[in-house]
Amino acid sequence: MKLQGIFAEITTPFDHKGDIYKTKVEHNVEKWNRTTLAGYVVCGSAGEGALLAAEEKAAVWEMVAKWAAPEKMLIAATAMPGVRESVALANRAADLGYRAALVDAPHRRAETQLAYFRAIADQSRLPVIAGGADPDVAAAVSQHPNIVAFCVDASKVAGSGVGVSIDVLARSAAYLWPALQSGAAGAILDFAAAAPYACIAIWEAHRTREEEAGMDWQNRILRAAELIGECRDGVAGLKHAMDLNGYYGGPPRLPLVVPGAEARREIEVVGQSMGADEALEAIENLSPDHNATNSRKYTETEIVPDLKLPGELICGLFAACVGANHSLDLQAASGAVSPLVTISAQSPVDRAILVHEKTP
Numbered sequence: 001m002k003l004q005g006i007f008a009e010i011t012t013p014f015d016h017k018g019d020i021y022k023t024k025v026e027h028n029v030e031k032w033n034r035t036t037l038a039g040y041v042v043c044g045s046a047g048e049g050a051l052l053a054a055e056e057k058a059a060v061w062e063m064v065a066k067w068a069a070p071e072k073m074l075i076a077a078t079a080m081p082g083v084r085e086s087v088a089l090a091n092r093a094a095d096l097g098y099r100a101a102l103v104d105a106p107h108r109r110a111e112t113q114l115a116y117f118r119a120i121a122d123q124s125r126l127p128v129i130a131g132g133a134d135p136d137v138a139a140a141v142s143q144h145p146n147i148v149a150f151c152v153d154a155s156k157v158a159g160s161g162v163g164v165s166i167d168v169l170a171r172s173a174a175y176l177w178p179a180l181q182s183g184a185a186g187a188i189l190d191f192a193a194a195a196p197y198a199c200i201a202i203w204e205a206h207r208t209r210e211e212e213a214g215m216d217w218q219n220r221i222l223r224a225a226e227l228i229g230e231c232r233d234g235v236a237g238l239k240h241a242m243d244l245n246g247y248y249g250g251p252p253r254l255p256l257v258v259p260g261a262e263a264r265r266e267i268e269v270v271g272q273s274m275g276a277d278e279a280l281e282a283i284e285n286l287s288p289d290h291n292a293t294n295s296r297k298y299t300e301t302e303i304v305p306d307l308k309l310p311g312e313l314i315c316g317l318f319a320a321c322v323g324a325n326h327s328l329d330l331q332a333a334s335g336a337v338s339p340l341v342t343i344s345a346q347s348p349v350d351r352a353i354l355v356h357e358k359t360p
Contacts, residue, residue, distance in 0.1 A: 001100065001127050001148045003167045004185050005038030006199045007075065008192035009046040011239055012060055013250050020056060022063060024248040028193075029067040031247060035196045038186060039073030040064060041102050046190035048235055049077050051253045054089060061096050075129065075188075077102045083119040090124040100148065102188070104131035113137045121146040129169070129188075142166045151188055173199060173225035177218035180206040191225050194241040194249075224270040240267050 010032070013024035032040065042064050043049040043057045052060070061076055068074060076093030078101045080086045090101040103120055105113045114137050121128045121144045130138065131151035138150050149167035153175070170179035173191035176199065180187070192199040198221045205214030228241045236259050239249030244267070251258055259267065 002185075003038075003073075003100075003129070003149050003169060005036075006186060006192050006196070006203050007039045007041055007073070007169070007188045008032060008037050008196060008199075009041040009044045009077075009188050009190040010064070010193045011190075011235065011242065011249060012043065012047040012049075012052065012253075013248050014253050016251065018251075018253050020060060021248070021250065024250065025060065025063045026067050028242075028247050029064055032193075032196060033067075033069040033072065036200055037072065037192065037196050039075060039099075040068060041075045041077055041188050042098075044077030044102060044188075044190075045104070046193060046235055046238060047077065048253050048256070049079075051256075054085075054092075057089065058092055058096070061093055061098065065097050073100070074098045075100045075102050076126070077104070078124075078126075079104045079106055079131075081106045083116060083123075086120050087123040090120070090126045090128075094125040098126060100129055101126040102129045102131055102151065104151075105133055105137075110134050110137050114140055117141045117147065118144060131171070131188075149185070174222055176202050176225075177206070177214045180214075190235075190238055191221075191228060194228060194238055194245050194247065195221065195224070224267075227270050228267060237263065237267055240264055244268060 010028065013021040013028065015021045029040070041047075042061055043052060047060070049057065057076075061074075065074055074097065076090065076096075076098040078086050078089035078093060080089065086103060090103075093101060101120075101124055103117065105116060107113055107116055113133055117128070117130050117133065117137065118141055121141070124146060127148040128144075128146055129149045129151060130141065130147055133141070133150060133152075138152070141147055142150070147166065149169050151169045151171050153171050167185040168183065170176055170184040170187040171189070172179070173187070173189045173195075176187055176189070180203070186203070187199070189199055198217060201217045202214055202221075205211070205217060224241070228237050234252075234256065236252045236256055239252060240259055240263075242249035
């Protein structure tokens, strides 16, 4: 099994009661399907897997499998403190069509990690991606035929000693470009759940050897990735960023709480670097064969600045510079699902377009 590209570690949508929000799972997966993400990691740390019962995990895995595009690789996060429970979850995910299991080490001692990974790999019907392993442990178990990759932070990619015989996947969007340049085959990123196009732009720059473009996009998302992807507000901050970027984030499950007003404002400021329109343009410039459009049909209506619109009615809100050498791709940018959308007169655009999805 060869693992390449950007895998989004997706969140689990909850409603105001803390129950799994099925329609929002569908909403998010269908939007991610329109990108060239390589696949999805489901019920990991970003998916609040530690707060989900085994039956809930299986339910979410089944929902994502139902709505994921056929080309997306599905990876189930199955780590539990015990080997028996981890293996049971991995084999259940295999029954639902998942292709691999992400197992993050729940133990710190090297000897315990070594026994843990080997035992799970021996019994799992799914190939195992080992996360959080110490370098010595990674080297020791890299020869196991059922361990296909390691997830490591950027500082461990270079010189890890496991990159020759096994794939290494980066885990930090803030250091994605250096990790790819150091030999990582791809990345598993929670940040990609909120800003998939920005992460894909960096991957495409790496794939096409466009160093200037890759460094430029890395610098653009650096602050947002540091604040959101590995932030003090954790999953709650990531979910707020998703709300801002047209996905459903919603509330985290207790005991996690939503970010405070100051934290939300900070995320909103840095979130401007996550815009889908610029990233998609960069992707298409780097990769002419990239196909990020979808088969849905749209109709457009011009709207005036400072007009407030209910977000749930909007399929896509796009800003376009209108001029002789500019055109608008109605299928390129992200939608808006916030309770209220304001089109500001201070926006650096000539006009805004409201795009409604046509009914069959």
